[in-house]
Amino acid sequence: MTEILEVLVHRRAVKAFEPVEIPQVLREQILDAARHAPSSFNMQPYRFFWVESSPRKATVAKLCLGQMPAATATALVVAVADIGSLAATSQAQLEWMRRSGFSDAKVRDYERTAKIGRILFMPGPFGIFGAFKWAVFRLLNLWKTMGMPPVFHQDLLKWATKSTSLACENLMIASEALGLNTCPMEGFDGRRLSRFLGLSTRYHEIVMVIAIGKKSAAYAEPPQWRRPLDATVTVL
Numbered sequence: 303m304t305e306i307l308e309v310l311v312h313r314r315a316v317k318a319f320e321p322v323e324i325p326q327v328l329r330e331q332i333l334d335a336a337r338h339a340p341s342s343f344n345m346q347p348y349r350f351f352w353v354e355s356s357p358r359k360a361t362v363a364k365l366c367l368g369q370m371p372a373a374t375a376t377a378l379v380v381a382v383a384d385i386g387s388l389a390a391t392s393q394a395q396l397e398w399m400r401r402s403g404f405s406d407a408k409v410r411d412y413e414r415t416a417k418i419g420r421i422l423f424m425p426g427p428f429g430i431f432g433a434f435k436w437a438v439f440r441l442l443n444l445w446k447t448m449g450m451p452p453v454f455h456q457d458l459l460k461w462a463t464k465s466t467s468l469a470c471e472n473l474m475i476a477s478e479a480l481g482l483n484t485c486p487m488e489g490f491d492g493r494r495l496s497r498f499l500g501l502s503t504r505y506h507e508i509v510m511v512i513a514i515g516k517k518s519a520a521y522a523e524p525p526q527w528r529r530p531l532d533a534t535v536t537v538l
Protein backbone atom coordinates (compact mmCIF):
# COMPACT_ATOMS: atom_id res chain seq x y z
CA MET A 303 0.00 0.00 0.00
CA THR A 304 1.26 3.51 -0.70
CA GLU A 305 1.84 5.87 2.22
CA ILE A 306 -1.16 7.94 1.18
CA LEU A 307 -3.45 4.91 1.22
CA GLU A 308 -2.10 3.90 4.61
CA VAL A 309 -2.90 7.31 6.05
CA LEU A 310 -6.37 7.13 4.50
CA VAL A 311 -7.24 3.78 6.04
CA HIS A 312 -5.69 4.60 9.42
CA ARG A 313 -7.63 7.79 9.92
CA ARG A 314 -10.33 7.36 12.56
CA ALA A 315 -12.74 9.71 14.24
CA VAL A 316 -10.92 10.00 17.56
CA LYS A 317 -13.06 10.81 20.57
CA ALA A 318 -10.45 11.69 23.22
CA PHE A 319 -7.23 13.65 22.87
CA GLU A 320 -4.12 14.30 24.95
CA PRO A 321 -3.10 17.87 25.71
CA VAL A 322 -0.33 18.44 23.16
CA GLU A 323 0.68 21.65 21.46
CA ILE A 324 0.40 21.99 17.68
CA PRO A 325 3.30 24.15 16.48
CA GLN A 326 2.51 26.95 14.05
CA VAL A 327 4.45 25.26 11.24
CA LEU A 328 2.30 22.14 11.56
CA ARG A 329 -0.88 24.22 11.68
CA GLU A 330 0.13 25.96 8.48
CA GLN A 331 0.94 22.66 6.74
CA ILE A 332 -2.48 21.30 7.69
CA LEU A 333 -4.35 24.40 6.51
CA ASP A 334 -2.27 24.58 3.36
CA ALA A 335 -3.22 20.97 2.56
CA ALA A 336 -6.89 21.92 3.04
CA ARG A 337 -6.73 24.70 0.47
CA HIS A 338 -5.11 22.37 -2.06
CA ALA A 339 -8.40 20.47 -2.35
CA PRO A 340 -10.25 20.84 -5.64
CA SER A 341 -13.16 23.27 -5.60
CA SER A 342 -15.95 24.11 -8.01
CA PHE A 343 -14.70 26.68 -10.55
CA ASN A 344 -11.67 26.95 -8.23
CA MET A 345 -13.77 29.38 -6.18
CA GLN A 346 -12.59 27.94 -2.82
CA PRO A 347 -15.89 29.01 -1.22
CA TYR A 348 -14.93 28.42 2.40
CA ARG A 349 -13.32 29.86 5.48
CA PHE A 350 -11.63 28.02 8.31
CA PHE A 351 -11.53 29.28 11.88
CA TRP A 352 -8.71 27.62 13.80
CA VAL A 353 -9.67 28.00 17.46
CA GLU A 354 -6.89 27.19 19.91
CA SER A 355 -6.80 29.92 22.57
CA SER A 356 -8.17 28.60 25.86
CA PRO A 357 -11.25 30.71 26.52
CA ARG A 358 -12.43 30.65 22.90
CA LYS A 359 -11.80 26.92 22.54
CA ALA A 360 -13.80 26.28 25.70
CA THR A 361 -16.69 28.31 24.28
CA VAL A 362 -16.61 26.49 20.94
CA ALA A 363 -16.37 23.11 22.72
CA LYS A 364 -19.45 24.03 24.73
CA LEU A 365 -21.24 24.97 21.50
CA CYS A 366 -20.23 21.54 20.16
CA LEU A 367 -22.61 20.32 22.84
CA GLY A 368 -19.70 19.57 25.18
CA GLN A 369 -18.76 16.51 23.14
CA MET A 370 -15.64 14.74 24.38
CA PRO A 371 -13.58 15.22 21.18
CA ALA A 372 -14.29 18.95 21.30
CA ALA A 373 -13.59 19.25 25.02
CA THR A 374 -10.21 17.47 24.82
CA ALA A 375 -8.87 18.64 21.41
CA THR A 376 -5.85 20.93 21.06
CA ALA A 377 -7.65 22.94 18.40
CA LEU A 378 -11.12 23.13 16.93
CA VAL A 379 -11.40 24.00 13.27
CA VAL A 380 -14.72 25.45 12.25
CA ALA A 381 -15.22 24.90 8.51
CA VAL A 382 -17.59 27.43 6.99
CA ALA A 383 -19.13 27.40 3.52
CA ASP A 384 -18.78 30.99 2.33
CA ILE A 385 -20.76 32.35 -0.62
CA GLY A 386 -19.90 35.94 0.21
CA SER A 387 -16.32 35.62 -1.07
CA LEU A 388 -17.03 34.81 -4.73
CA ALA A 389 -16.51 38.24 -6.28
CA ALA A 390 -13.35 38.86 -4.24
CA THR A 391 -11.98 35.43 -5.18
CA SER A 392 -12.42 35.87 -8.91
CA GLN A 393 -10.93 39.37 -8.64
CA ALA A 394 -7.92 37.98 -6.75
CA GLN A 395 -7.44 35.25 -9.35
CA LEU A 396 -7.62 37.83 -12.13
CA GLU A 397 -4.94 39.95 -10.43
CA TRP A 398 -2.78 36.85 -9.94
CA MET A 399 -3.13 35.99 -13.65
CA ARG A 400 -2.07 39.52 -14.65
CA ARG A 401 0.90 39.45 -12.27
CA SER A 402 1.93 35.99 -13.44
CA GLY A 403 2.12 37.04 -17.07
CA PHE A 404 -0.88 35.18 -18.49
CA SER A 405 -1.60 36.31 -22.05
CA ASP A 406 -4.20 39.06 -22.58
CA ALA A 407 -6.43 36.49 -24.31
CA LYS A 408 -6.35 34.20 -21.27
CA VAL A 409 -7.07 37.10 -18.91
CA ARG A 410 -10.00 38.20 -21.09
CA ASP A 411 -11.28 34.60 -21.18
CA TYR A 412 -11.22 34.42 -17.40
CA GLU A 413 -12.89 37.84 -17.10
CA ARG A 414 -15.70 36.61 -19.33
CA THR A 415 -16.10 33.35 -17.39
CA ALA A 416 -16.08 35.24 -14.07
CA LYS A 417 -18.78 37.59 -15.37
CA ILE A 418 -20.98 34.69 -16.49
CA GLY A 419 -20.31 33.01 -13.13
CA ARG A 420 -21.43 36.13 -11.26
CA ILE A 421 -24.70 36.19 -13.19
CA LEU A 422 -25.30 32.45 -12.78
CA PHE A 423 -24.46 32.40 -9.09
CA MET A 424 -26.35 35.52 -8.02
CA PRO A 425 -29.70 34.67 -6.40
CA GLY A 426 -30.74 38.35 -6.23
CA PRO A 427 -33.05 39.91 -3.64
CA PHE A 428 -35.61 37.49 -2.14
CA GLY A 429 -34.46 34.85 -4.62
CA ILE A 430 -36.49 36.51 -7.41
CA PHE A 431 -33.64 36.32 -9.90
CA GLY A 432 -33.08 32.72 -8.77
CA ALA A 433 -36.67 31.80 -9.61
CA PHE A 434 -36.31 33.46 -13.01
CA LYS A 435 -33.06 31.57 -13.71
CA TRP A 436 -34.67 28.30 -12.60
CA ALA A 437 -37.55 28.79 -15.04
CA VAL A 438 -35.20 29.69 -17.92
CA PHE A 439 -32.88 26.75 -17.29
CA ARG A 440 -35.75 24.27 -16.92
CA LEU A 441 -37.25 25.47 -20.17
CA LEU A 442 -33.93 25.24 -22.04
CA ASN A 443 -33.33 21.81 -20.55
CA LEU A 444 -36.42 20.50 -22.36
CA TRP A 445 -34.42 20.72 -25.61
CA LYS A 446 -30.83 20.94 -24.58
CA THR A 447 -28.54 18.70 -22.54
CA MET A 448 -27.22 20.97 -19.82
CA GLY A 449 -26.33 21.23 -16.15
CA MET A 450 -28.39 23.22 -13.67
CA PRO A 451 -26.39 25.92 -11.88
CA PRO A 452 -27.16 26.63 -8.21
CA VAL A 453 -30.05 29.06 -8.58
CA PHE A 454 -31.51 29.57 -5.11
CA HIS A 455 -29.73 30.67 -1.97
CA GLN A 456 -29.90 27.16 -0.47
CA ASP A 457 -28.50 25.68 -3.71
CA LEU A 458 -25.55 28.05 -3.47
CA LEU A 459 -24.84 27.01 0.11
CA LYS A 460 -25.11 23.36 -0.91
CA TRP A 461 -22.73 24.07 -3.80
CA ALA A 462 -20.21 25.68 -1.43
CA THR A 463 -20.63 22.85 1.10
CA LYS A 464 -19.36 20.30 -1.42
CA SER A 465 -16.05 22.11 -1.92
CA THR A 466 -15.78 22.85 1.81
CA SER A 467 -16.19 19.16 2.63
CA LEU A 468 -13.39 18.19 0.26
CA ALA A 469 -11.11 20.74 1.94
CA CYS A 470 -12.12 19.24 5.32
CA GLU A 471 -11.12 15.77 4.20
CA ASN A 472 -7.75 17.09 2.99
CA LEU A 473 -7.30 18.76 6.37
CA MET A 474 -8.02 15.52 8.23
CA ILE A 475 -5.78 13.39 6.04
CA ALA A 476 -2.95 15.93 6.30
CA SER A 477 -3.32 15.96 10.11
CA GLU A 478 -3.10 12.17 10.16
CA ALA A 479 -0.04 12.21 7.87
CA LEU A 480 1.62 14.68 10.24
CA GLY A 481 1.07 12.46 13.28
CA LEU A 482 -2.11 14.07 14.60
CA ASN A 483 -5.68 12.80 14.84
CA THR A 484 -9.05 14.35 14.15
CA CYS A 485 -12.77 14.03 14.69
CA PRO A 486 -15.23 15.71 12.32
CA MET A 487 -18.37 16.88 14.14
CA GLU A 488 -21.75 18.13 13.03
CA GLY A 489 -23.11 18.03 16.53
CA PHE A 490 -23.02 21.75 17.34
CA ASP A 491 -25.35 24.68 17.92
CA GLY A 492 -25.00 26.31 14.50
CA ARG A 493 -26.91 29.45 15.40
CA ARG A 494 -24.89 30.25 18.50
CA LEU A 495 -21.57 29.21 16.93
CA SER A 496 -22.24 31.42 13.90
CA ARG A 497 -23.00 34.33 16.19
CA PHE A 498 -19.85 33.67 18.24
CA LEU A 499 -17.71 33.77 15.07
CA GLY A 500 -19.51 36.81 13.69
CA LEU A 501 -20.78 34.97 10.61
CA SER A 502 -23.51 36.23 8.34
CA THR A 503 -26.67 34.16 8.02
CA ARG A 504 -26.88 35.22 4.38
CA TYR A 505 -23.42 34.20 3.23
CA HIS A 506 -22.14 31.59 5.64
CA GLU A 507 -23.04 28.14 6.84
CA ILE A 508 -20.97 26.05 9.23
CA VAL A 509 -20.33 22.71 7.55
CA MET A 510 -18.52 20.92 10.37
CA VAL A 511 -16.19 21.43 13.28
CA ILE A 512 -13.02 19.33 13.26
CA ALA A 513 -11.35 18.49 16.55
CA ILE A 514 -7.58 18.10 16.14
CA GLY A 515 -5.05 16.74 18.60
CA LYS A 516 -3.10 13.67 19.55
CA LYS A 517 -5.18 10.60 20.35
CA SER A 518 -5.28 9.89 24.08
CA ALA A 519 -3.32 6.75 25.06
CA ALA A 520 -6.35 5.77 27.14
CA TYR A 521 -8.68 5.89 24.14
CA ALA A 522 -9.41 2.59 22.43
CA GLU A 523 -11.05 2.89 19.02
CA PRO A 524 -13.99 0.61 18.37
CA PRO A 525 -13.57 -1.70 15.37
CA GLN A 526 -14.25 0.11 12.11
CA TRP A 527 -17.26 -1.03 10.10
CA ARG A 528 -18.04 -0.13 6.51
CA ARG A 529 -20.81 -1.24 4.16
CA PRO A 530 -19.56 -3.80 1.66
CA LEU A 531 -18.45 -2.36 -1.68
CA ASP A 532 -21.34 -3.92 -3.57
CA ALA A 533 -23.80 -2.06 -1.34
CA THR A 534 -22.34 1.30 -2.29
CA VAL A 535 -20.93 0.81 -5.76
CA THR A 536 -22.55 0.10 -9.10
CA VAL A 537 -20.19 -0.76 -11.89
CA LEU A 538 -21.84 -0.14 -15.24
Ligand SMILES: Cc1cc2nc3c(=O)[nH]c(=O)nc-3n(C[C@H](O)[C@H](O)[C@H](O)COP(=O)(O)O)c2cc1C
Nearest residue numbers: 313314315316317369371485486487488489510526
Ligand atom coordinates in the same frame (compact mmCIF):
# COMPACT_ATOMS: atom_id res chain seq x y z
C1 LIG B 1 -20.23 15.03 8.64
C2 LIG B 1 -19.82 14.24 9.84
C3 LIG B 1 -20.33 14.56 11.08
C4 LIG B 1 -19.91 13.88 12.22
N1 LIG B 1 -20.35 14.30 13.44
C5 LIG B 1 -19.84 13.73 14.56
C6 LIG B 1 -20.14 14.25 15.84
O1 LIG B 1 -20.86 15.25 15.99
N2 LIG B 1 -19.60 13.65 16.92
C7 LIG B 1 -18.77 12.58 16.82
O2 LIG B 1 -18.28 12.09 17.85
N3 LIG B 1 -18.44 12.06 15.61
C8 LIG B 1 -18.94 12.61 14.48
N4 LIG B 1 -18.59 12.13 13.24
C9 LIG B 1 -17.66 11.00 13.15
C10 LIG B 1 -18.38 9.73 12.70
O3 LIG B 1 -19.18 9.26 13.73
C11 LIG B 1 -17.32 8.71 12.26
O4 LIG B 1 -16.59 9.24 11.18
C12 LIG B 1 -18.00 7.40 11.83
O5 LIG B 1 -18.62 6.80 12.92
C13 LIG B 1 -16.99 6.42 11.26
O6 LIG B 1 -15.92 6.22 12.14
P1 LIG B 1 -14.41 6.39 11.63
O7 LIG B 1 -14.29 7.78 11.05
O8 LIG B 1 -13.55 6.21 12.87
O9 LIG B 1 -14.16 5.33 10.62
C14 LIG B 1 -19.01 12.79 12.10
C15 LIG B 1 -18.52 12.45 10.83
C16 LIG B 1 -18.91 13.17 9.72
C17 LIG B 1 -18.32 12.83 8.38
